[in-house]
Amino acid sequence: MSAQAAQIVDWKAHLPQGAGAEELYKSFKEKAEALTVKVIRASSKEEAEKAIVAEMKELKIKKAVGVPMTLVDVQAIKEALEREKIKFSLELDRDFIEQAEFGISEFDLGIAELGTIVQDANSVHKRLVSMLPPTHLAVISTKTIVETFADSLEVIEKVYNGNPSNFLAFVTGPSKTADIERVLTIGVHGPGRLIVVCVD
Amino acid sequence: MPIDSAFKVKINKALNDPNLRGALGKFGDIFPEARANVYKGIDFEELRGIIAQNKANAAANVEALANQFVENVVKRGGKVHRAKDGNDVYQILKEIAKARNAKVCVKSKSMASEEIHLNHHLEDTMQMVETDLGEWIIQQINEKPSHMVMPAIHLSKEKCAEIFSQALGYEVEPDIPTMVRLARKTLREHFMNADVGISGCNIAVAETGTMVIFTNEGNARLTATMPPVHVVLVGYEKLAEKFKDIAPIAKALPKSATAQTLTSYVTMISGPAETLKDKVGPEIVDKELHVILLDNGRRELLSDPVFKEAGQCIRCASCLNVCPVYQLVGGHVFGHIYAGGIGSLLTAFFNSLKDTDKVQEMCIGCGRCREFCPGKIDIPNLILEMRNRVRKEIPLPGMQNFIVGTVLRNKGLFEFGLRQASWASAPFTSKGKDGNKYIRSLPFGFKKLADWRSLPGFATTPFRDKIKSMKQEVSGKKGKIAFFGGCVIDYAYPEIGESLVRVLNREGYEVVYPDQTCCGAPAVYMGRQDVAQDIAKQNLEQFANDEFDYIVSACPTCTVALKENWGHVLKDDHVAKEKADKVAAKSLDFIKLMHTLKKEKGGVWEEVAATCDVACPTPIKVTYHDSCHLNRELGVKEEPREMLKVQAHLDFIEMEESDRCCGFGGSYCIKLPEISTELLNRKLKNIENSQADIVAVDCPGCLMSLRGGLDTKKSNKRVFHTAELLDGKY
Structure with a gap:
């Protein structure tokens, strides 16, 4: 296992003043929704877990994958999903992840002005889960929504003390292309559907 | 080899490709608005x-x-x-x-x-x-x-x-x-x-x-x-x-x-x-x-004293998206691997001068890309620099090189040539709907010059002769203005010069016409800065004179030459550079000068023309076409509009895409008439849709192009220089 994977980073300690403010959440939601992202607000861990299960049920998902998380209890989610006969794997099994219809992972920051979510994606597990399945559900803490892209860079500089993580992913809406006749088409190589659950 | 017949085949193929034209045209049309929307609230x-x-x-x-x-x-x-x-x-x-x-x-x-x-x-x-x-x-x-x-x-x-x-x-x-x-x-x-x-x-x-x-x-x-x-x-x-x-x-x-x-x-x-x-x-x-x-x-690009600016490119390609020429032909014609204007600069360094030779010729120099570039790169002027560098390695073909290198450089020969053109073209000249003389077709190899839009007939008496017999009555004389006429006004439209003199007389200035030759812009645009240097020096001898309060030109391309090019091409010649700077400081385009003079009177706008030549019970609808050089190189946008709006006999209306290039581009329309035609047709459509009776312009080149195009299309619209409108000659 690489050195960086084991490193535990504390994002909350380095957020700018005012991060997570109500108007930042509002702007985040508005910008993300304009990009077809579904934004769900959860006041508690349990509410978030319920919302995640509900989303998968609604989409009639049979196979889903996830990674270990801190904002929600993935074991509780797994048990709830199993009751719904939804297969949910937390294993780093490349081919299973590729076959899955739904992936869930945790993101570290939100950007209000853009509806963007940011993830330290040094973990290959996180990357596969957030890239390969056609739907991705990202869990973020409402408190970590900062105002601007430049703010997010400042946080990153502080969090990693000037040595940014090997792989940082900024995600703004679903995967898309307009390469044929400039017609916007959703869902090329990455997920065509993006859901963000903001946990208070 | 600069643009040749094989390259022309590529151009024509692109122009006749409906897929290309459809996709690029559509995108080019929606891009500026979509872009403006996402930039809302951002400086x-x-x-x-x-x-x-x-x-x-x-x-x-x-x-x-x-x-x-x-x-x-x-x-x-x-x-x-x-x-x-x-x-x-x-x-x-x-x-x-x-x-x-x-x-x-x-x-x-x-x-x-x-x-x-x-x-x-x-x-x-x-x-x-x-x-x-x-x-x-x-x-x-x-x-x-x-x-x-x-x-x-x-x-x-x-x-x-x-x-x-x-x-x-x-x-x-x-x-x-x-x-x-x-x-x-x-x-x-x-x-x-x-x-x-x-x-x-x-x-x-x-x-x-x-x-x-x-x-x-x-x-x-x-x-x-x-x-x-x-x-x-x-x-x-x-x-x-x-x-x-x-x-x-x-x-x-x-x-x-x-x-x-x-x-x-x-x-x-x-x-x-x-x-x-x-x-x-x-x-x-x-x-x-x-x-x-x-x-x-x-590394060579980034350390080049001139072209390092191109290193500021962030590869957004917005310069392509707004380029009227790219929109017509795409990147396989206007591009080597990197497309468009910026591409022609990068290609010279990443590939070779030879690879950019034809590509850089595609730029008409309208300057639209410069307004959009997030790296703040002066793409059109860098292309002129590139052209100069390319032409040192790869000269123009014989005849073009002779015209720019010998005729243009030699003041006497140049004047002789233009005077001969008057009688030589006379047999092909006839009157148009608007009363002006046009050449609608030319024989032999010159056919391409006039078959897509009529050319103006040459004046029998050039302005340089006409001004000698003009009586200038200046009451309350404030000073003296030197007029740089430029070839088009001097030999094709001397009446614009006459209007300019009368209007400035009314403002209290005597107008003189110092001995002069071409402004040198064609040489710069053809990549021959060496020729432009000689021409600039010839003109400076007459114009760097303390007795002039202002130097005025009614051709924005000439104004750019006076204000920018002369100093630029003579930057290594200290004595000449000093003279050029002196000239640049007091040179103004006609409409900018009028605006300045009016503003000096306390900023109260008043009508310039007392009457118009024809009886007009209701104001005549007039629209304005921006010359690329005046609008984007000299930054004069609002002044002509303000001047036109205060004229009681004129009812000013904006047309669509008023600042889009008309396709003239000086020697460009001779070099690439295929492209110029397309650009002109779009402009003519906007003029037809504008409901205006008159199109006001500040550039005699645009005027030539628009009048010629409207004559070919048998339109009733008329085109005037603002000097003529302010003189009441419409």
């Missing part, structure tokens, strides 16, 4: 000022930044290779592939790899798979991108379906979502099997060793994730000093490129991230991360 001038400054600083410190970047990448566990050219890149990649026994390579978009024809040179080593949808499509038919951001914009969905059918071995319907789904499926297999991933890089941060990649499809993330080896191809011009310098580029690039607030994915790689052992895992190992730092002419 673009401030933003591009920051980007330009950061990029210029990075260029000035490129060697130090490169060293710092390399050091940081190595410190984090990446391997760095410096490549002086394409050959180096092929060798480095072949070795990487050999060490891994690699068979399949997935590639996410990289213009640098296109520039060195990477796929072609590596296809014997590995299967090279482009994974950006547009790139994958053109790879199937062995084409080069026609746009830096949208490589397959020149292909229709029907053509794409054919390509898909051919590549997949079964019939694919021309349905875009279906094709995108099939591309996902097909390329996913390649991602799962690939041994090596190659990607480009938009920003390389020296401070942290971070490489930033912007994509929408997500192929760069997969390229950087799935294979155990990731190679990033980084051009020296991508270096940025600080991590925080990413922010301004991230703010501008997606907005200027595709009118998006941000691309779907921004990937920042600062070291070898985790990967699955032997592609499948589940054991986790560190990725093998290689960085190839590519020179291939970049």
